[in-house]
Amino acid sequence: MRVTEGGVEFQVPDARDGASEGRGDGVFYNPTQELNRDVTVAVLRAYRDREPRADSYLDATTASGVRALRAANEGWDVTAADTDPDAVALARENAAAAGLAADVTVTERNANALMHESVFDVVDLDPFGTPIPFADAAFVGARDLVCVTATDTAPLCGAHFESGVRSYGAIPRNTEYHPEMGLRVLLSAMVRTAARYDIAARPVCSHVSRHYARTYLELDGRATRADECIDELGYVHHCEDCLARDAEWGLITHPPAECPACGSNRVVTAGPLWLGAIRDREFVAAVRDAVDDDMGEADRARRLLETVETELDEPTHYDQHRLCKQWGRSANAMDEFLGDLRAAGHDASRAHYGGTTFKTDADVEAIRVATAD
Numbered sequence: 045m046r047v048t049e050g051g052v053e054f055q056v057p058d059a060r061d062g063a064s065e066g067r068g069d070g071v072f073y074n075p076t077q078e079l080n081r082d083v084t085v086a087v088l089r090a091y092r093d094r095e096p097r098a099d100s101y102l103d104a105t106t107a108s109g110v111r112a113l114r115a116a117n118e119g120w121d122v123t124a125a126d127t128d129p130d131a132v133a134l135a136r137e138n139a140a141a142a143g144l145a146a147d148v149t150v151t152e153r154n155a156n157a158l159m160h161e162s163v164f165d166v167v168d169l170d171p172f173g174t175p176i177p178f179a180d181a182a183f184v185g186a187r188d189l190v191c192v193t194a195t196d197t198a199p200l201c202g203a204h205f206e207s208g209v210r211s212y213g214a215i216p217r218n219t220e221y222h223p224e225m226g227l228r229v230l231l232s233a234m235v236r237t238a239a240r241y242d243i244a245a246r247p248v249c250s251h252v253s254r255h256y257a258r259t260y261l262e263l264d265g266r267a268t269r270a271d272e273c274i275d276e277l278g279y280v281h282h283c284e285d286c287l288a289r290d291a292e293w294g295l296i297t298h299p300p301a302e303c304p305a306c307g308s309n310r311v312v313t314a315g316p317l318w319l320g321a322i323r324d325r326e327f328v329a330a331v332r333d334a335v336d337d338d339m340g341e342a343d344r345a346r347r348l349l350e351t352v353e354t355e356l357d358e359p360t361h362y363d364q365h366r367l368c369k370q371w372g373r374s375a376n377a378m379d380e381f382l383g384d385l386r387a388a389g390h391d392a393s394r395a396h397y398g399g400t401t402f403k404t405d406a407d408v409e410a411i412r413v414a415t416a417d
């Protein structure tokens with residue numbers, strides 16, 4: 045099956061053998077990730093303005109090579125690695141057919157070994173499942189930027205609790221803000237992994253969908269900067285009865301015995317989570333500007349990036365429908381709801397985690413009062 049993405053044409057395994065829907069026997073290609081790859085190209089464009097020295101790009105698990113080809117098409121010096129000989133053969137064919145063979149080095153190697161031997165300006169981890177097996181080598185083997193996709197959303201958000209604890213060394217909790225929980229568990233693990241090598245890894249762009257979490261971490265080799273990242277880790281105490289939550293910064297937690305808002309003892313604690321900003325506002329604006337109409341998901345990418353740019357930095361979001369259900373109300377229009385919050389003196393913004401999600405500096409009780417009829 046031939047597919048065109050971002051002006052690059054390539055061959056992927058026929059969908060009929062099931063390979064495009066998962067790992068399967070064939071080479072992995074995931075069409076639902078086109079938006080993710082469009083944003084990647086826009087990030088690579090914007091990043092070049094931010095760090096003009098950046099030139100080399102490693103696609104650590106290249107599969108059919110689509111992400112690598114799209115980076116090469118942008119003028120990056122690309123290395124594409126995979127341990128599957130079928131994937132390597134297909135990626136090579138695709139590079140040749142696209143006229144990019146001179147720009148992409150396709151190699152049948154384990155990316156960890158490759159990153160141990162060579163330094164790349166940008167390393168992209170886009171494996172099937174958790175990126176953890178590649179994280180250590182990536183932070184050592186990358187100079188500027190580490191891009192990470194995690195598709196194991198159930199472990200990340202607490203739906204598969206033990207698996208999440210094992211992979212990420214953090215306690216995830218299954219809350220109504222589970223996509224953000226997953227992202228902050230992932231970011232926490234990445235920040236702690238980099239810090240072990242005295243490297244600061246700070247997210248400059250992140251977004252989450254039902255199927256994956258994606259983040260771009262800019263690196264800084266100063267240990268003091270790594271300390272500053274560690275200072276942005278902490279815990280969220282969440283009341284399962286009234287949905288109140290508190291963030292507590294620091295690696296030592298003091299979970300409350302009961303919910304300070306309603307007195308319930310059904311308070312769960314998640315962490316250590318990344319509690320800091322999930323993106324650099326200015327950079328995300330530049331990424332949005334770098335989206336162009338040749339991209340298949342240009343409209344969605346622009347909308348997504350605009351929301352990511354403008355959402356508040358509170359560590360958790362709320363879901364309007366969940367709150368209204370809690371209070372036995374019918375949900376009104378989001379703009380009206382957010383307008384009521386602002387009229388009451390609170391900051392409020394939409395959030396990119398879903399159409400009814402929002403962020404505010406108001407607590408649950410203040411939201412209820414501000415938005416009451």
Ligand SMILES: [Zn+2]
Pocket residue numbers: 283284285286287288303304305306307308
């Ligand atoms: Zn409570």
